[in-house]
Amino acid sequence: MNAIKRTQRGIARVSLAIAAAFLGTVALAIFLSVVCRHVLQIGIMWAEQYSRYGLIWGTMLAANVLVYEKGLMRVDFLDNFWPKKLLQVRETIYAGLFVIILSVVTWQGWRQAVDYIGIQVMGLPIDKFWIYLSIPVGIALMLLQYLANLLVDFMETGVRTRQESSTADFKEDQKGERP
Amino acid sequence: MSSSLIILIVMLFGMLLIGAPVIMAIGTSALAYFFISPGMVDSLMMYAHRMFTGMDSFIYVCIPLFMLSGELMARTGLMDKIVDFARIFVGRLQGGVAYVAILANMMFGCVSGSGIACIAALGPIEVSMMEKERYNKDFSAALVATSALQGPIIPPSIPAVMFAGLTSVSVGAMFVGQIVPGVMLGVVHIMIVAFMARKYNFPKSEVHFTVKEKLQISLKALGAIGMVVVVLGGIMSGIFTATEASGIAVIYVLVLDLAVTHRLKLSELWECLKVSAKGTATVYLIIGFTSVISWILSVENVPIMLSSFIQNTNMSPYLFLFLFNIFILFNGMWISDSAQQVLYAPIFTPLFVAMGCSPIHIGVVFVINIMIGMITPPFGMALYTVCGVTGCDLKKVVKKSLPFTIGCIFILFLVSYCPLLVLTLPRMMGYPV
Numbered sequence: 157m158n159a160i161k162r163t164q165r166g167i168a169r170v171s172l173a174i175a176a177a178f179l180g181t182v183a184l185a186i187f188l189s190v191v192c193r194h195v196l197q198i199g200i201m202w203a204e205q206y207s208r209y210g211l212i213w214g215t216m217l218a219a220n221v222l223v224y225e226k227g228l229m230r231v232d233f234l235d236n237f238w239p240k241k242l243l244q245v246r247e248t249i250y251a252g253l254f255v256i257i258l259s260v261v262t263w264q265g266w267r268q269a270v271d272y273i274g275i276q277v278m279g280l281p282i283d284k285f286w287i288y289l290s291i292p293v294g295i296a297l298m299l300l301q302y303l304a305n306l307l308v309d310f311m312e313t314g315v316r317t318r319q320e321s322s323t324a325d326f327k328e329d330q331k332g333e334r335p
Numbered sequence: 336m337s338s339s340l341i342i343l344i345v346m347l348f349g350m351l352l353i354g355a356p357v358i359m360a361i362g363t364s365a366l367a368y369f370f371i372s373p374g375m376v377d378s379l380m381m382y383a384h385r386m387f388t389g390m391d392s393f394i395y396v397c398i399p400l401f402m403l404s405g406e407l408m409a410r411t412g413l414m415d416k417i418v419d420f421a422r423i424f425v426g427r428l429q430g431g432v433a434y435v436a437i438l439a440n441m442m443f444g445c446v447s448g449s450g451i452a453c454i455a456a457l458g459p460i461e462v463s464m465m466e467k468e469r470y471n472k473d474f475s476a477a478l479v480a481t482s483a484l485q486g487p488i489i490p491p492s493i494p495a496v497m498f499a500g501l502t503s504v505s506v507g508a509m510f511v512g513q514i515v516p517g518v519m520l521g522v523v524h525i526m527i528v529a530f531m532a533r534k535y536n537f538p539k540s541e542v543h544f545t546v547k548e549k550l551q552i553s554l555k556a557l558g559a560i561g562m563v564v565v566v567l568g569g570i571m572s573g574i575f576t577a578t579e580a581s582g583i584a585v586i587y588v589l590v591l592d593l594a595v596t597h598r599l600k601l602s603e604l605w606e607c608l609k610v611s612a613k614g615t616a617t618v619y620l621i622i623g624f625t626s627v628i629s630w631i632l633s634v635e636n637v638p639i640m641l642s643s644f645i646q647n648t649n650m651s652p653y654l655f656l657f658l659f660n661i662f663i664l665f666n667g668m669w670i671s672d673s674a675q676q677v678l679y680a681p682i683f684t685p686l687f688v689a690m691g692c693s694p695i696h697i698g699v700v701f702v703i704n705i706m707i708g709m710i711t712p713p714f715g716m717a718l719y720t721v722c723g724v725t726g727c728d729l730k731k732v733v734k735k736s737l738p739f740t741i742g743c744i745f746i747l748f749l750v751s752y753c754p755l756l757v758l759t760l761p762r763m764m765g766y767p768v
Contacts, residue, residue: 231357
């Protein structure tokens with residue numbers, strides 16, 4: 157279980173660092189484009205393209221961190237009114253649905269990216285494939301983190317249940333009520 | 336309306352109601368449409384394509400950059416200076432600290448485009464300041480949450496930029512159009528606090544500033560005020576676009592810190608980048624997934640259906656505007672502001688324009704309305720954020736925020752039915768509205 161947690165943390169750290177780097181460089185690129193236009197009287201076309209695509213890559217990379225930290229926005233105001241068992245059923249349904257959506261988007265995103273192999277981005281010396289690749293990569297990482305979260309939660313709940321039952325057994329043994 | 340679309344809408348609201356994560360509710364209902372609607376499963380690649388194109392806009396680049404500049408301002412201590420500066424003017428009045436909170440939020444709104452950033456940055460400072468002066472903590476939190484709405488309304492404004500991007504109207508005109516309504520919201524909050532100060536005998540602040548101190552505080556706040564001049568001045572004079580202004584704002588705060596405040600360490604800068612990257616992911620993912628539903632609505636001819644409905648019922652613009660406001664207010668209780676913009680701005684704006692309304696006026700009304708959604712439960716992001724940073728109980732904060740929410744709704748309807756409040760300034764500045 158520790159290995160899963162370490163891997164999750166590692167993926168989250170690396171992807172968030174890259175996303176942060178994208179954000180920082182986008183700010184610099186935009187500033188540079190204004191300076192070039194007004195001071196050096198030259199326009200840098202790549203700045204706009206880089207900002208757009210850099211932020212999409214940044215977003216898709218940071219998305220798995222939100223899943224890892226369980227920080228996806230939701231309306232949980234009414235959760236207190238739900239019975240515990242129903243909440244568990246709901247979470248199981250959500251898990252199934254989320255895995256389906258993420259799998260479909262990863263697959264379709266990959267198909268889309270492959271369609272753009274050989275088509276170059278205007279203003280940047282790269283294939284559009286690399287730009288569109290952000291969707292399947294980002295969503296696949298989300299899926300990975302989500303599955304890992306489910307696994308960790310499941311294992312921890314199992315461990316907790318076992319620990320709780322052994323503690324209860326121990327207490328009952330102490331009382332001498334059970335053989 | 337096809338049965339697939341009805342299922343999509345029922346699924347979307349149903350899932351939001353039972354507490355599904357927003358992107359899951361939006362994503363699932365959109366995906367379900369592809370599988371239910373005849374022949375649509377072959378176009379499944381459009382799902383990923385629309386998601387990408389929804390996020391792919393230069394104008395949206397300013398969203399993370401304004402978030403970043405707000406985050407940097409909080410870490411460099413510019414917030415404290417804004418609060419101190421506001422204290423000079425209203426701190427000595429009865430209920431002065433409450434006025435300070437409102438004024439500080441207005442000023443922060445002038446340098447950042449996000450209400451959530453405003454709460455996260457100013458909330459802890461303002462609530463602890465009010466607690467020290469023996470104000471009720473829940474009331475303080477409610478005041479911070481509701482007055483933070485001015486942040487995204489007073490320019491620069493992230494929702495205004497989004498609206499402009501979605502409907503191809505001028506960002507500059509939207510910014511100028513939002514100045515008067517934004518200030519009016521602040522004034523209404525001040526009036527409510529003034530009334531409460533008398534009724535509940537709010538304390539007077541015991542902090543007194545000498546003339547020398549006042550001068551020093553004003554000088555220290557110059558950096559923040561300078562940012563307003565640079566950002567708004569640059570956009571309105573046409574030197575740079577809103578997106579470029581957001582990049583300039585980031586560099587401005589960094590340069591100011593390097594030259595004057597010296598508070599930002601490299602590790603803190605890195606932390607700011609990481610926090611903003613996560614904030615960006617939240618907003619961009621919602622935009623991306625919602626773009627799929629927005630595309631489905633256009634495929635289903637929803638704008639045309641709405642248009643013919645209005646023509647057939649001979650509905651007046653006033654009634655339509657009223658119904659629109661009620662509809663968006665209701666939606667604000669369940670759907671996030673950015674999702675609402677992507678879903679509804681491209682549908683409703685052309686209808687209003689066809690009825691003779693100005694798109695800038697509709698844009699400003701729309702922005703105010705979705706911002707009110709930030710303080711209406713159950714999905715009130717501002718309420719969640721303020722409770723998160725102050726540790727207050729959500730239900731108590733909701734109760735205390737009611738008078739301010741009613742004030743905001745009053746301003747919404749006032750602005751809706753008096754377009755001149757929005758359009759006068761843009762006209763004076765030469766924008767074609």
